[in-house]
Amino acid sequence: ETGKFTFDPGYTSTASCESKITFIDGDEGILLYRGFPIDELAEQSDFIETAYLLLHGELPSMSELKNFRSNITYHTMVHEHFKGFMDGFRRDAHPMAVMCGAVGALSAFYHDSTDISNPDHREISTHRMIAKMPTIAAMAYKYNIGQPFIHPLNDLHYTENFLRMCFAVPAEEWKINKVCAGALDKIFILHMDHEQNASTSTVRLAGSSGANPFAAIAAGIACLWGPAHGGANEAALRMLMQIGTVDKIPEYIARAKDKSDPFRLMGFGHRVYKNFDPRAKVMKKACHEVLEALDIKDPLFDVAKELERIALEDEYFVEKKLYPNIDFYSGITLRALGFPTEMFTALFALARTVGWIAQWSEMLEDPNQKIGRPRQIYTGAAKRSFVPLAQR
Ligand code: SDX
Numbered sequence: 341e342t343g344k345f346t347f348d349p350g351y352t353s354t355a356s357c358e359s360k361i362t363f364i365d366g367d368e369g370i371l372l373y374r375g376f377p378i379d380e381l382a383e384q385s386d387f388i389e390t391a392y393l394l395l396h397g398e399l400p401s402m403s404e405l406k407n408f409r410s411n412i413t414y415h416t417m418v419h420e421h422f423k424g425f426m427d428g429f430r431r432d433a434h435p436m437a438v439m440c441g442a443v444g445a446l447s448a449f450y451h452d453s454t455d456i457s458n459p460d461h462r463e464i465s466t467h468r469m470i471a472k473m474p475t476i477a478a479m480a481y482k483y484n485i486g487q488p489f490i491h492p493l494n495d496l497h498y499t500e501n502f503l504r505m506c507f508a509v510p511a512e513e514w515k516i517n518k519v520c521a522g523a524l525d526k527i528f529i530l531h532m533d534h535e536q537n538a539s540t541s542t543v544r545l546a547g548s549s550g551a552n553p554f555a556a557i558a559a560g561i562a563c564l565w566g567p568a569h570g571g572a573n574e575a576a577l578r579m580l581m582q583i584g585t586v587d588k589i590p591e592y593i594a595r596a597k598d599k600s601d602p603f604r605l606m607g608f609g610h611r612v613y614k615n616f617d618p619r620a621k622v623m624k625k626a627c628h629e630v631l632e633a634l635d636i637k638d639p640l641f642d643v644a645k646e647l648e649r650i651a652l653e654d655e656y657f658v659e660k661k662l663y664p665n666i667d668f669y670s671g672i673t674l675r676a677l678g679f680p681t682e683m684f685t686a687l688f689a690l691a692r693t694v695g696w697i698a699q700w701s702e703m704l705e706d707p708n709q710k711i712g713r714p715r716q717i718y719t720g721a722a723k724r725s726f727v728p729l730a731q732r
Pocket of ligand 1: 533534536537538567568569570572596597603604605606607608609610611612660662665666667
């Protein structure tokens with residue numbers, strides 16, 4: 341007989357936490373980073389400036405921004421032996437499998453900054469994480485396609501550097517496309533943080549035990565990989581490819597509403613947003629800008645817009661408050677920028693590293709910080725005595 345115990349375990353649950361970094365109002369579709377609306381930051385700031393804001397709580401002055409940029413740039417290279425580590429993966433390994441393993445292994449290369457009780461170690465680890473994620477993500481991509489790794493260049497802007505490390509080849513000059521770099525800045529800002537989502541909570545829980553920052557971030561990458569979370573951008577594009585044409589949309593809308601059918605509209609719905617995801621609006625605009633700037637006519641963009649239009653008029657989705665989320669248009673945009681679907685979640689992880697490390701730092705700066713221990717509701721068997729095998 342299953343008994344239900346209710347008793348006080350004598351500790352305060354850490355299932356919830358306080359944070360000053362990100363505010364979400366799911367009913368009003370509001371997302372603020374340190375009080376600044378996400379659309380203003382995406383349109384007027386850039387990745388490094390917004391990263392400074394998340395870490396320090398205020399927009400930087402000119403000198404603070406210059407100093408922060410150089411601190412990040414200084415750490416963009418990875419240890420030369422790291423390449424040998426990458427060679428251990430199969431060529432066809434999913435980039436997220438590589439990111440999980442590679443980032444988790446960083447503490448083996450940078451053990452001079454893993455004493456989390458030391459604020460200087462926490463600061464250098466923060467800079468290293470933000471600086472090295474593009475290099476590692478680009479290495480995962482180059483390794484996957486069998487091309488040589490491209491070293492970062494210190495005179496390039498963060499996203500320009502990343503695009504060059506992904507798409508340059510030694511055989512020819514690589515030209516910066518400012519529109520693509522600008523669009524990627526917007527996309528990375530949109531993905532930077534999102535309060536206590538599953539992967540950020542994972543990073544906080546792992547970091548609360550005193551695990552080194554690289555291990556805590558690797559735990560976040562593992563959690564983000566799931567299709568219900570960060571894997572949804574890859575899943576949403578595959579869904580649009582499966583639908584293929586506008587005339588097939590009604591069939592898939594019906595499937596999404598059919599409880600007996602496991603099909604869901606990927607890139608739709610959200611644990612918190614029950615009105616609209618403000619990031620989806622900015623992402624849709626960035627998608628249009630990139631397609632126009634690159635003169636790409638992607639029929640899937642038309643499918644996505646028509647699917648959104650139909651779903652938003654359908655009473656099932658309206659009643660269940662299902663709206664496009666950040667992942668709905670991101671796949672089309674990232675594919676237009678030249679990334680394969682397998683890289684989409686790795687790009688999400690690259691951007692979310694700023695939120696993860698900012699929240700990790702915030703947690704460890706709290707003098708009353710305790711190890712995480714989410715509460716459970718026990719629904720198992722009531723207390724009983726052991727039965728010897730001969731009597732079973
Ligand atoms: C991210 O937490 C975060 O902040 C995450 C994130 C971040 O920045 O970190 O915002 C990033 O993860 C965005 C979400 C990406 N995932 C997807 O797009 C996958 C598809 N979406 C669904 O799996 C779902 O909407 C979730 C996982 C996002 C939310 O799941 P919930 O909380 O279970 O959804 P819900 O409770 O709001 O569902 C209400 C109803 C349910 O039906 P009933 O049980 O009430 O009959 O709506 C249904 C769900 O079955 N439903 C869907 C649906 N999402 C929910 N039906 C069809 N298609 C969908 N996409």
